[in-house]
Amino acid sequence: MTRLAPLAVLAGLGLLPLALGTNPYLLNAMITTGILIIAAMSLNLLLGFTGQLSLGHIAFFGIGAYVSALTSLGFDVDLGFGLRVVHAPWPAAIGFPLAILAAGACGWLVGRLSFRVRGAYFVIVTISFAEVVRLVALNWVELTQGPLALTGIPAFTLGLPGLGTWTLKTKLQNYYLVLSVGTLCYLIVARLVGSRFGRAMRGLKENESLALSVGIDATRTLTIAAVISAGMAGAAGSLYAHYLRIIDPDVFQFSTTVTMVIMVVGGGKGTLLGPIIGGVIFGMLPVALRPVMAPEAQWMVYGLVLIAILFVVPKGIVPGLAGLVRRRAGPAPAPLAAEVHP
Amino acid sequence: MSAPLLAIDHVGVRFGGLVAIADLHFDVHRGEIVSLIGPNGAGKTTAFNVMTGFLKPSRGQVRFRGTPLGGLQPHEIVRLGLARTFQRTSVFPDDTVFDNVMIGLHRRGASGDHPRLLDTLLGRDGAAERASRGRALELLDRVGLAARAGEKAGALAYGEQRLVGVALALASNPTMLLLDEPVSGMNASETQVFVRLIRGIRDDGITILLVEHDMPMVMAVSDRIAVLNHGRLIAQGPPAAIRTDPAVIEAYLGQGSAAREAAHRAAAVRETSDA
Numbered sequence: 001m002t003r004l005a006p007l008a009v010l011a012g013l014g015l016l017p018l019a020l021g022t023n024p025y026l027l028n029a030m031i032t033t034g035i036l037i038i039a040a041m042s043l044n045l046l047l048g049f050t051g052q053l054s055l056g057h058i059a060f061f062g063i064g065a066y067v068s069a070l071t072s073l074g075f076d077v078d079l080g081f082g083l084r085v086v087h088a089p090w091p092a093a094i095g096f097p098l099a100i101l102a103a104g105a106c107g108w109l110v111g112r113l114s115f116r117v118r119g120a121y122f123v124i125v126t127i128s129f130a131e132v133v134r135l136v137a138l139n140w141v142e143l144t145q146g147p148l149a150l151t152g153i154p155a156f157t158l159g160l161p162g163l164g165t166w167t168l169k170t171k172l173q174n175y176y177l178v179l180s181v182g183t184l185c186y187l188i189v190a191r192l193v194g195s196r197f198g199r200a201m202r203g204l205k206e207n208e209s210l211a212l213s214v215g216i217d218a219t220r221t222l223t224i225a226a227v228i229s230a231g232m233a234g235a236a237g238s239l240y241a242h243y244l245r246i247i248d249p250d251v252f253q254f255s256t257t258v259t260m261v262i263m264v265v266g267g268g269k270g271t272l273l274g275p276i277i278g279g280v281i282f283g284m285l286p287v288a289l290r291p292v293m294a295p296e297a298q299w300m301v302y303g304l305v306l307i308a309i310l311f312v313v314p315k316g317i318v319p320g321l322a323g324l325v326r327r328r329a330g331p332a333p334a335p336l337a338a339e340v341h342p
Numbered sequence: 343m344s345a346p347l348l349a350i351d352h353v354g355v356r357f358g359g360l361v362a363i364a365d366l367h368f369d370v371h372r373g374e375i376v377s378l379i380g381p382n383g384a385g386k387t388t389a390f391n392v393m394t395g396f397l398k399p400s401r402g403q404v405r406f407r408g409t410p411l412g413g414l415q416p417h418e419i420v421r422l423g424l425a426r427t428f429q430r431t432s433v434f435p436d437d438t439v440f441d442n443v444m445i446g447l448h449r450r451g452a453s454g455d456h457p458r459l460l461d462t463l464l465g466r467d468g469a470a471e472r473a474s475r476g477r478a479l480e481l482l483d484r485v486g487l488a489a490r491a492g493e494k495a496g497a498l499a500y501g502e503q504r505l506v507g508v509a510l511a512l513a514s515n516p517t518m519l520l521l522d523e524p525v526s527g528m529n530a531s532e533t534q535v536f537v538r539l540i541r542g543i544r545d546d547g548i549t550i551l552l553v554e555h556d557m558p559m560v561m562a563v564s565d566r567i568a569v570l571n572h573g574r575l576i577a578q579g580p581p582a583a584i585r586t587d588p589a590v591i592e593a594y595l596g597q598g599s600a601a602r603e604a605a606h607r608a609a610a611v612r613e614t615s616d617a
Contacts, residue, residue: 188463196467202436202441212420213426213510217417
């Protein structure tokens with residue numbers, strides 16, 4: 001049952017556009033929600049599995065978006081001292097991996113800076129980092145156009161040798177691109193948390209001294225988690241830039257990080273499906289609310305829905321449902337032989 | 343005598359003006375079971391924390407197999423083969439007993455045959471994972487918790503959590519094991535089983551140093567006992583000698599009791615000679 005649930009979710013998401021038709025407004029909401037879900041999954045890797053709260057996660061997302069956009073647009077920047085950097089436009093498909101690398105490198109930097117002290121310090125370092133990056137994007141007009149925004153970002157072009165190339169201009173194409181990247185990210189997170197590395201993360205979260213005493217290197221483990229998490233957020237940012245094809249420093253809005261945290265906590269942090277379920281609920285909520293209330297009022301409903309969820313299932317929707325299933329199935333069985341010797 | 347396995351060389355620990363350990367100097371040799379005892383606050387757990395890198399000594403040094411441990415992190419020290427258990431929080435509470443041991447198998451000894459991260463992502467860690475699962479079951483069997491494998495470690499009885507702690511420490515494949523109050527929370531029969539377990543571990547070639555308050559258990563299991571009081575070593579020797587050491591009796595029972603004990607013994611000697 002637990003093995004089939006992700007496949008059912010994937011099949012459902014794959015068929016969704018066929019069921020809903022190609023209403024562009026709805027498809028747009030689904031694509032941006034999907035991109036946010038990828039970012040939420042990356043946040044969940046840190047918040048849910050290592051217990052470290054990154055409140056500047058949007059920085060990695062935004063860095064991914066800007067790096068990918070600038071790679072495909074090209075730039076001409078004067079660094080002073082007679083140094084001038086000129087970059088000719090490259091295909092968007094190269095921007096994508098570069099976005100992952102750049103965001104991952106920033107994750108490494110932030111992780112190194114803060115994981116020696118952890119906890120509240122990590123929260124503060126991530127918030128400050130996001131703010132610094134936002135100010136750079138806003139004020140380095142020569143590179144980023146500042147508040148004028150980077151416009152005309154090309155769409156992704158996929159090429160298969162012998163089969164020709166496609167430029168992903170339609171919403172439907174972008175929906176399936178996001179779904180594919182999201183599935184890949186899900187598989188990566190699933191592999192990680194089910195492995196020796198995942199056990200090291202859980203050990204550190206549950207009892208750090210004991211984890212150290214069995215030989216787990218805390219700084220290394222948490223830094224790797226931060227790099228992977230940041231890289232994944234960067235991938236989401238790249239998808240965002242090439243889908244919207246215009247980005248400005250508003251991508252660094254703090255409220256987007258808050259939305260990601262709400263998705264993770266509402267769905268169930270530390271679960272694989274939590275960010276997806278929470279993401280669908282909170283990502284699609286504005287669509288449901290738009291006919292009845294103004295965007296500002298929607299935030300209040302957001303809050304109320306989150307409170308309602310956490311009131312009924314304090315650990316989030318997925319752990320709550322899992323508990324319900326377990327109670328219906330009777331007491332937990334002793335370890336299955338299949339689990340121990342697969 | 344051969345070089346000691348663990349050498350505590352004039353170690354001192356101060357927290358600001360508080361002297362937790364004034365001057366600790368003793369050795370543990372390969373194959374021994376040594377107990378470190380002393381009244382509450384004598385500095386026993388502090389000594390453990392220094393030996394395993396959780397605390398830096400203010401002076402002196404600890405050497406394990408001749409390697410000075412100064413400047414090494416806890417996770418580096420356990421990789422040298424010096425493992426420990428904890429007094430209170432000896433488990434990962436939210437994981438099953440089986441998964442606890444799987445987390446403990448992080449290093450899987452000195453062989454270093456654990457999968458790399460890239461292999462994990464590509465799904466090439468199957469063989470290593472199977473080997474870990476097999477080893478985890480062996481370890482649970484060893485400490486007598488095989489039947490509890492599927493239960494949440496945090497829900498176990500206190501004494502059983504101690505056993506999980508021992509399994510976790512053994513998972514790192516150590517040369518020497520430091521046990522911090524391993525039988526606290528165990529009843530008499532559980533303690534008896536535990537003593538057998540400790541002897542078995544020693545017979546497998548693992549040297550043991552333990553801190554414990556349960557005196558009958560300490561007397562039964564130890565080859566040698568070191569007594570700590572007010573951060574200073576006041577006696578060491580075989581159990582029979584420690585039992586009658588005036589300084590030890592005084593430390594535990596207070597001043598004057600040693601004199602009373604001596605008078606008692608003198609009286610007993612007189613009685614027997616009268617008879």
